[in-house]
Amino acid sequence: MALELPKQTLVQMYRKMVLIRRFEERAGQQYGLGQIGGFCHLYIGQEAVAVGALTALEDADYVIGGYREHGLALARGVPPGQLMAELFGKATGTSKGKGGSMHLFDRSRNFLGGYGIVGGQIPIATGYGWAIKYRNENKCCLCFFGEAAVNQGSFHESLNLAGIWNLPVVYLIENNRYGMGTPVDLSTSIRKLSARACCYDIANATFDGMDVFAVFQNVREAVERAKRGEGATLLEALTYRFRGHSMADPATYRAKEEVEAERKRDPIPKLRQHLLSRQTATEAELTEIEAEAKKQVDEAVREAQRAPDPAPEAIYENVYSEDIPVDRLEFTGQR
DSSP, rough: OOGGGGGGHHHHHHHHHHHHHHHHHHHHHHHTTTSSSSOOOOOEEEEEEEHHHHHHOOOSSSEEEOOOOHHHHHTTTTOOHHHHHHHHTTTTTTTSSGGGGGGGOOOGGGGGEOOOOOOTTHHHHHHHHHHHHTTTOOOEEEEEEEEEGGSSSHHHHHHHHHHHHOOOOOEEEEEEETTEEEEEEHHOOOOGGGGGGGGGGGGEEETTOOOOHHHHHHHHHHHHHHHHTOOOEEEEEOOSSSSSSTTTOTTTOHHHHHOOOOOOOHHHHHHHHHHHTTTOOOOHHHHHHHHHHHHHHHHHHHHHSSSSSOGGGGGGGGGGGGOOOGGGOOOSSOO
16 A cells, blocks of 8 residues: 555655654653643554544545544644644644643644544534535545544434435544543443444444554545545544553553553554665655654744743633624623
8 A cells, every 4th residue: 555655645654653753752741841731632652543544635624633632733734833832821822822732723724623522523523524515515524533432422423414414524433442541342342343333324444543554545545435425434543542541641550561562563663664664765864854853843842932821811802703793693691
């Protein structure tokens, strides 16, 4: 599969995966130093899912995720400095410092945000799919969520509607095996989560989420299917997070041997070896990419540290839509 992709695409995949890893490592460090408040869910280990999936999309397509979405935003092209500023709660952040780690948003890149409620993004993605079909647009919506979300009512209601209305939505389960600290086999009766699509008569597939090429291939096929008018797909990427559920989680519920075994499947060294073995890139080129990623993240931290805090009056901004004249709104109380 990889041989079908041009060198530029393959090298860009590696560049993005390394950037996500370095960014998340620094985000964890800055959280420990008290520079980042609230919750912080790192994407370390799952980089192949974000990069493989988003490489298969076009810029006009929509992307929406849950609260572990730093990697998705970076893979979509959100600048690291702007993203780090949001984590720091600064005015120059993607959500002007109001969203923080779990609510990143970039309308200019059709990145529809991260959502703090488990499964909360799934109905929204379904709504975007309906809008795409209503407008007769050649687009799709790619929706990321974890394996724990498949037990939410919003998941089942959304897939049912997607099946009925034949919507251009790709639902992607990032199965990292743990819903917070609960193993998936203790919370879900079915082992192959993508098989739940059969209940709604939509396409499905399960694949190795630690292999960026497997992710790319399956998502690309699902996107093409959606744009041909053949409806939604439920995909399941079998991946693994190397850190705890959040920065507050020591992950003591996992055996050390399990984590060490999974680290041998790290998608970044795997892609690096692939590029070297097929002479797609040289050792020097990849080393330069790694150094550049570190430099970008260092600058992102400095940029966030220099950025201003939101002005106190900013609390009143973006409360009501500015597209609707005030005289057309009816208020029952004081504004």
